[in-house]
Amino acid sequence: MLRIHFSTEDLGRIRLPTGPDPAWETLLSLHVLGSRDIDAELHEWRKRVRTTVEVVSRPLLHLAPPHGYSPDFLTPAEGTSDPEAAADTISSTSAARLRTDMTELGQQQKLPSWAGALASGRPDARRGLGTILRRYHHRALSPYWTQISAAVDAELALRAKTFLAGGVERLLTGLHPSVHWRAPVLQVAYPHDRDLYLMGRGLRIVPSYFCRSTTPITLRDASLPPVLVYPANRGVTPLQPGGGATGAKALDRLLGRTRAATLFAIAESHHATGSEIARRLSISPASASEHATVLRDAGLIRSLRVRNTIRHSLTPLGGQLLGGGAAPPALLEPVAP
Numbered sequence: 001m002l003r004i005h006f007s008t009e010d011l012g013r014i015r016l017p018t019g020p021d022p023a024w025e026t027l028l029s030l031h032v033l034g035s036r037d038i039d040a041e042l043h044e045w046r047k048r049v050r051t052t053v054e055v056v057s058r059p060l061l062h063l064a065p066p067h068g069y070s071p072d073f074l075t076p077a078e079g080t081s082d083p084e085a086a087a088d089t090i091s092s093t094s095a096a097r098l099r100t101d102m103t104e105l106g107q108q109q110k111l112p113s114w115a116g117a118l119a120s121g122r123p124d125a126r127r128g129l130g131t132i133l134r135r136y137h138h139r140a141l142s143p144y145w146t147q148i149s150a151a152v153d154a155e156l157a158l159r160a161k162t163f164l165a166g167g168v169e170r171l172l173t174g175l176h177p178s179v180h181w182r183a184p185v186l187q188v189a190y191p192h193d194r195d196l197y198l199m200g201r202g203l204r205i206v207p208s209y210f211c212r213s214t215t216p217i218t219l220r221d222a223s224l225p226p227v228l229v230y231p232a233n234r235g236v237t238p239l240q241p242g243g244g245a246t247g248a249k250a251l252d253r254l255l256g257r258t259r260a261a262t263l264f265a266i267a268e269s270h271h272a273t274g275s276e277i278a279r280r281l282s283i284s285p286a287s288a289s290e291h292a293t294v295l296r297d298a299g300l301i302r303s304l305r306v307r308n309t310i311r312h313s314l315t316p317l318g319g320q321l322l323g324g325g326a327a328p329p330a331l332l333e334p335v336a337p
């Protein structure tokens with residue numbers, strides 16, 4: 001059990017990112033890449049990346065083993081949405097931090113010969129690490145960043161909505177099934193028993209697409225700025241280079257009054273479920289699901305799992321198609337399937 005102890009000051013210093021954190025997505029995607037026990041929806045991504053990632057990036061797998069400790073310096077406390085800035089920050093890690101974290105990693109596994117240069121903070125080794133991180137992100141994550149961003153952005157929007165509806169307590173309670181708020185302590189199911197005292201530093205809460213842990217995770221070193229990373233609700237389609245199907249064939253299938261009404265209903269509800277769409281338009285749940293699938297394939301909506309429910313929301317492309325205006329009243333009336 002992980003117990004995170006809040007003060008009144010800490011409750012006012014809870015922070016969320018503005019989008020996916022490239023450093024955390026890189027680290028946790030490396031965990032997926034090195035693991036044999038992965039979700040079915042990431043199987044094809046792992047297969048593609050393992051055959052296309054450059055050999056020069058393979059040392060990252062030694063730094064981020066799928067189980068156990070990964071160096072804290074790989075996920076800088078500052079956080080950023082820019083992969084280049086993240087790589088720069090990591091390659092600028094102090095020699096003392098590198099030595100501490102690499103020593104910790106060396107107690108868990110045998111390190112390759114090049115690790116000594118990095119542990120000693122040699123400038124060429126740090127520059128090399130930055131180069132490797134950029135190449136890995138370019139090959140393994142950039143082609144899929146649209147989908148990754150969509151999932152994390154939708155999760156952040158849901159957290160913001162939760163906060164507005166119920167404040168900090170509702171935000172903390174709803175993060176994950178393994179998280180429970182017992183004021184002033186946030187209890188998290190965890191493989192190790194530990195206490196984390198925030199002591200006025202606040203807490204940065206980061207949803208991650210590639211977080212596949214059954215529980216949220218945090219840094220090993222409690223002296224670092226506190227962070228809690230948890231799995232973002234993921235899309236219902238596997239990762240595809242470029243973000244999925246958006247071709248003319250998919251757009252052609254959009255024609256029809258009911259499908260247009262489905263799109264407007266999703267725009268009105270922001271995070272509509274299939275049953276909500278079916279009830280609003282007086283169509284069957286199966287028909288609502290079919291229309292949502294076509295809209296998703298055309299890139300006009302995104303669909304995310306939230307617990308056992310699928311929620312749909314507009315993509316920027318969907319918003320542009322509607323012109324940012326409200327739905328015509330006639331289309332919000334019940335329509336035939």
